[in-house]
Amino acid sequence: MENALKGWIGLRTRARGFGLPFFASPLIPAALLGALGGDERIVLGSALGFGLTVLAARVLRRGRRGDTDRAAWIMAVGTGLAAWLAAGMGVIFPFVLAAGAFFGTRMSFQALPETAPPPHPVPPSPPGPLDLARDRLARVEGAAARLSEPRLLGVAHAMESVLDDLAERPDRLPQARRFLSVHLDGLERITERLEAGAAPPERLPALLDELSRTAGELRERLRREESEALEIQVKVLSDRLREEGYR
Amino acid sequence: MDPRNDRPPTPPALYTPLVWAGGGLLLTLTVWFTGIVALFRGFGSLFY
Numbered sequence: 001m002e003n004a005l006k007g008w009i010g011l012r013t014r015a016r017g018f019g020l021p022f023f024a025s026p027l028i029p030a031a032l033l034g035a036l037g038g039d040e041r042i043v044l045g046s047a048l049g050f051g052l053t054v055l056a057a058r059v060l061r062r063g064r065r066g067d068t069d070r071a072a073w074i075m076a077v078g079t080g081l082a083a084w085l086a087a088g089m090g091v092i093f094p095f096v097l098a099a100g101a102f103f104g105t106r107m108s109f110q111a112l113p114e115t116a117p118p119p120h121p122v123p124p125s126p127p128g129p130l131d132l133a134r135d136r137l138a139r140v141e142g143a144a145a146r147l148s149e150p151r152l153l154g155v156a157h158a159m160e161s162v163l164d165d166l167a168e169r170p171d172r173l174p175q176a177r178r179f180l181s182v183h184l185d186g187l188e189r190i191t192e193r194l195e196a197g198a199a200p201p202e203r204l205p206a207l208l209d210e211l212s213r214t215a216g217e218l219r220e221r222l223r224r225e226e227s228e229a230l231e232i233q234v235k236v237l238s239d240r241l242r243e244e245g246y247r
Numbered sequence: 248m249d250p251r252n253d254r255p256p257t258p259p260a261l262y263t264p265l266v267w268a269g270g271g272l273l274l275t276l277t278v279w280f281t282g283i284v285a286l287f288r289g290f291g292s293l294f295y
Contacts, residue, residue: 023274023282024279026286029289049278049281053278
């Protein structure tokens with residue numbers, strides 16, 4: 001008996017909501033006849049009543065938690081409006097019919113399973129300083145390509161190498177933050193001026209060379225510090241092994 | 248939370264189909280009835 005009921009629930013769950021528009025189907029010919037007879041209230045009430053019933057059916061088909069209640073409220077509003085406007089039942093009686101539609105919908109779809117609502121989408125994390133710097137460098141590279149400035153492109157590539165190193169060792173980022181802000185800002189400003197049509201001053205090539213060189217130096221320094229950290233680590237471990245009597 | 252300690256979901260009551268039938272009856276008496284009255288009014292609007 002219980003299995004038969006479960007099977008029945010499964011069937012009703014699959015067909016859930018399809019039956020609702022049939023209950024409101026007389027509203028379609030009512031709207032047509034109302035339109036032919038020139039009664040706008042009948043047309044409006046019928047359209048609202050049937051439309052909201054279809055909407056309730058759609059909500060029911062979704063089958064999420066709380067959807068039966070939502071559909072019941074939509075059915076109540078649709079039936080009340082249809083009773084008030086299309087059926088011309090005054091003011092009080094539509095409320096009675098709306099209450100009937102509400103409880104009727106709730107009862108008709110009782111015990112049907114509802115799924116949990118989907119989790120809220122996690123907002124994408126804001127881009128980190130490295131991503132922002134990469135975007136800015138990409139813009140500089142684009143401008144350098146347009147301006148046919150190989151030196152500018154060279155500086156951008158050199159700075160990109162620094163970013164690659166930093167991506168592998170993000171703990172070193174605070175040491176390079178000043179480099180990123182000063183050099184990248186400077187490079188961006190120079191690019192903007194050149195794009196605006198400024199004539200490159202004589203000192204510009206030297207400055208760009210200097211920027212490339214300092215980028216290389218920073219990479220070198222980062223690598224050296226990494227090597228020093230490793231050396232310290234090796235020394236500490238060796239001492240420890242000696243103290244423990246393993247060596 | 249160990250799912251083995253969760254209580255199994257309570258099975259639906261055996262009188263559930265009666266509730267469905269009652270709901271269907273209520274919907275017929277309200278939504279269908281409203282539609283039929285609107286249909287008659289629409290028909291009447293052709294003549295008045």
